[in-house]
Amino acid sequence: MAIKKIGVFCGSSPGTNPVYAEKSRELARVLARRQITLIFGGGGIGLMKEVAEEMLAAGGEVIGVIPRNLLERHLGFPGLSNMQVVESMHERKATIVRMADGFIALPGGWGTLEEIFEVLTWAQLGYHGKPCGFLNVGGYFDHLISFMNRAVEDGFLLPEHLKMFAVSDDPGKLLVFMERYCPPLILDDIWGLNSENISNSNEED
Numbered sequence: 171m172a173i174k175k176i177g178v179f180c181g182s183s184p185g186t187n188p189v190y191a192e193k194s195r196e197l198a199r200v201l202a203r204r205q206i207t208l209i210f211g212g213g214g215i216g217l218m219k220e221v222a223e224e225m226l227a228a229g230g231e232v233i234g235v236i237p238r239n240l241l242e243r244h245l246g247f248p249g250l251s252n253m254q255v256v257e258s259m260h261e262r263k264a265t266i267v268r269m270a271d272g273f274i275a276l277p278g279g280w281g282t283l284e285e286i287f288e289v290l291t292w293a294q295l296g297y298h299g300k301p302c303g304f305l306n307v308g309g310y311f312d313h314l315i316s317f318m319n320r321a322v323e324d325g326f327l328l329p330e331h332l333k334m335f336a337v338s339d340d341p342g343k344l345l346v347f348m349e350r351y352c353p354p355l356i357l358d359d360i361w362g363l364n365s366e367n368i369s370n371s372n373e374e375d
Contacts, residue, residue: 181278202230276286
C-alpha cells in the first residue's frame, strides 16, 4: 500500500537515555528522505520536538495536530506552518488517524500507549486497515510485546492480531512492513463483521 503520511505517537518527555532522541531523529530523516509527511501531536517538547525538528531540518513536510488548551499553555511546536488546532485530545487522535496512512509508536508514556492501542483496536474492529509499527528503541517495548503474547496465550487476542503491527529498532524495516501490509482477514471469525468494509481512505481537510 502507498504510504504518504505517517502518524507518529511519542513521548512529551525525551526520556533518560539519549538514544531515544537519536532514534527519533533517525526516523525523521528516513521519512524525509522517502518524502513521507510526518503527522504528530504538535508538541514542542520531548520526543515530539525531536522528530519534528529533525524532519524540518531534513526538508520534510510536518503537520501538527494539537488541542487548543495545550497550544494556549505554550506547549505547541513553535513556528510550524501547518498546525491544526482541535478542541480535545479525542479530536486530535481522530484527526491523526483520519489523515495518516500508517502509524509508528516511539517510546513514550500513558498517552503514547493509549494512542497506539486505540489505533490497533480500531484496526481489530475493522474501522481501518492501516498498518502500525513500534520503533523498539533499546528494547523499550520488549515487555509490552511479551504482554501481547500473553494475551494471545490466554485467549484475549488472536495470533492474527499480532500481524497488524511490526516491531523493529530500524525505521526502514517498519516502512517496508507498512508498504507490504495487507490487513489480516479475521473479522468474520470474531464478530461476523465483513472484512470487505475495511476502509483505508483518508479524507482531505
